[in-house]
Amino acid sequence: MANDEGDGTMATYDYDVLYIGSGHGTFDGAIPLAAKGVHVGIIEADLIGGTCPNRGCNAKITLDAPVELQRRAEALSGIVTGQLGIDWSQNMAHKHQVIDDLPNFINGLLESVGIKVLHGYGQLVDAHTVAVGDQQVTADKIVIATGLRPHRLAIPGTDLAHDSSDFMNLTELPANITIIGAGYIAMEFATIANAAGAKVTMIMRGDKALRRYHQPFVEAIISDLEKRGVRFMRHTQVTAIEQADQQVHVVTDQDETLTTDWVLDATGRIPNIENLGLEKVGVVTTEHGIKVNSHLRTTVDNIYASGDVLDKKQPRLTPTAIFESMYLSRKFAGESDAPIDYPAIPSVVFTSPRIAKVGVSIEAAEKDGLTIEKHDVLDDWYRHVNKERFGQNALIFDQGHHLVGATEVSDRADDVINTLLPAIALKLDKEQIGRIVTLFPTIGSSAWGQL
Ligand SMILES: Cc1cc2nc3c(=O)[nH]c(=O)nc-3n(C[C@H](O)[C@H](O)[C@H](O)COP(=O)(O)OP(=O)(O)OC[C@H]3O[C@@H](n4cnc5c(N)ncnc54)[C@H](O)[C@@H]3O)c2cc1C
Numbered sequence: 001m002a003n004d005e006g007d008g009t010m011a012t013y014d015y016d017v018l019y020i021g022s023g024h025g026t027f028d029g030a031i032p033l034a035a036k037g038v039h040v041g042i043i044e045a046d047l048i049g050g051t052c053p054n055r056g057c058n059a060k061i062t063l064d065a066p067v068e069l070q071r072r073a074e075a076l077s078g079i080v081t082g083q084l085g086i087d088w089s090q091n092m093a094h095k096h097q098v099i100d101d102l103p104n105f106i107n108g109l110l111e112s113v114g115i116k117v118l119h120g121y122g123q124l125v126d127a128h129t130v131a132v133g134d135q136q137v138t139a140d141k142i143v144i145a146t147g148l149r150p151h152r153l154a155i156p157g158t159d160l161a162h163d164s165s166d167f168m169n170l171t172e173l174p175a176n177i178t179i180i181g182a183g184y185i186a187m188e189f190a191t192i193a194n195a196a197g198a199k200v201t202m203i204m205r206g207d208k209a210l211r212r213y214h215q216p217f218v219e220a221i222i223s224d225l226e227k228r229g230v231r232f233m234r235h236t237q238v239t240a241i242e243q244a245d246q247q248v249h250v251v252t253d254q255d256e257t258l259t260t261d262w263v264l265d266a267t268g269r270i271p272n273i274e275n276l277g278l279e280k281v282g283v284v285t286t287e288h289g290i291k292v293n294s295h296l297r298t299t300v301d302n303i304y305a306s307g308d309v310l311d312k313k314q315p316r317l318t319p320t321a322i323f324e325s326m327y328l329s330r331k332f333a334g335e336s337d338a339p340i341d342y343p344a345i346p347s348v349v350f351t352s353p354r355i356a357k358v359g360v361s362i363e364a365a366e367k368d369g370l371t372i373e374k375h376d377v378l379d380d381w382y383r384h385v386n387k388e389r390f391g392q393n394a395l396i397f398d399q400g401h402h403l404v405g406a407t408e409v410s411d412r413a414d415d416v417i418n419t420l421l422p423a424i425a426l427k428l429d430k431e432q433i434g435r436i437v438t439l440f441p442t443i444g445s446s447a448w449g450q451l
């Protein structure tokens, strides 16, 4: 590839665009970019597709499917007779069937548009050169999309704890599991492990779980998990983990040491920014990730960043990574040079019931004096079809009565928020909403019926 260097000289590179990392921050945008004739390369040190397909969303939601079914059967018990159990090894086998071929599948998509995948760990040599093993490749533009990795507690015995990938590869479910943290991974995996029969203890350093979600909704989930036997230890710090024969001791700063079979360290995820040569070429980072401007450009002109590795306010989720990779795709194809304009990005915690939200939060609405309409979802007849046990939501409206935010805790919270998304993303007014006719009776008609 020949590129005008600005001083009349032409530089020749192996690729027009070279991505480091092959997750959603890369492939969703790289594929249409290459299909337009742009010469694209991707460097990947591990499985093609990155975290979400291989050790995140897809694996987790497959393991959760029987939990959702079990909860539905439980709600309809008496009508549905017998109790549903979860066979852990069958659940794991099913997960493998669903996800194991995804790297091949994604690789096929990449190859079909002529993208070359270089297997190995990429390190910047200079602003246009990346070393992969003993090879060096050059590119006009480079995108860093190296994602996050699990944070590990800096305490004695930390190596005795496991991470989310280890959990999703457990061939047998330990009888007694201790989870440190109370964020997304802790709450979702506690739900799955408890439903499959493990005794679960959650250790929270503070008082709040899922701190970015409406706390009364979070507390409703916690009290439901408590009724199911999950123990929440608040204001407790783990100070050491010790091996004791076949078991593990979790030492805390309270008067209690827990004896357990298996420990999950779910204390967050940190950016993969070390050993990439970023400092050497002048790419500025913070402890939260790579600093970029509103064009996702780093402090080096031809180097961009995408996905979870960005230091950003938006949630570090797959839909955000996809949006960023698509933005860069259009930019590199010369279709737009506008700054990135993030839409409202929805998020959900796959506990059972779920908590989901999009747009303006209840807390921000209270501060800004916006209209908040709260509903008990059980006031809607449709929610009695599956005998939902509890659920609440809040719809936030601006002065012009446009829907600008929604939050729900319920068995169908994810579907409700997805249904309402277009109203928020496209700023629909009442008349436009009135032209949306939904199938009846469905969760969609139930969700729009509230407006
Ligand atoms: C357990 C779990 C569950 C999740 N569940 C959800 C969910 O339900 N919904 C949701 O929206 N999000 C979920 N997420 C978050 C989602 O997985 C991420 O937001 C998404 O994967 C980010 O994509 P990415 O491309 O930025 O990074 P990643 O997918 O992490 O990809 C980065 C890639 O870069 C590679 N890499 C790193 N350094 C180098 C190097 N130097 N050279 C070559 N390759 C390198 C890595 O091997 C990796 O493949 C979950 C995450 C986890 C951990």
Ligand SMILES: NC(=O)c1ccc[n+]([C@@H]2O[C@H](COP(=O)([O-])OP(=O)(O)OC[C@H]3O[C@@H](n4cnc5c(N)ncnc54)[C@H](O)[C@@H]3O)[C@@H](O)[C@H]2O)c1
Residues within 6 Å of the ligand: 153, 180, 181, 182, 183, 184, 185, 186, 188, 204, 205, 209, 210, 266, 267, 268, 269, 315, 316, 317, 347, 348, 349, 350
């Ligand atoms: N449903 C989803 O979309 C989903 C599911 C799983 C993961 N994810 C993604 O993965 C990311 C990582 O998830 P996560 O659950 O690991 O992180 P998180 O940030 O959601 O939660 C981390 C938890 O660990 C606690 N913690 C942090 N440092 C600690 C310390 N030193 N000692 C004790 N506790 C500590 C925090 O208080 C918090 O409760 C999420 O931010 C999200 O982007 C998303």
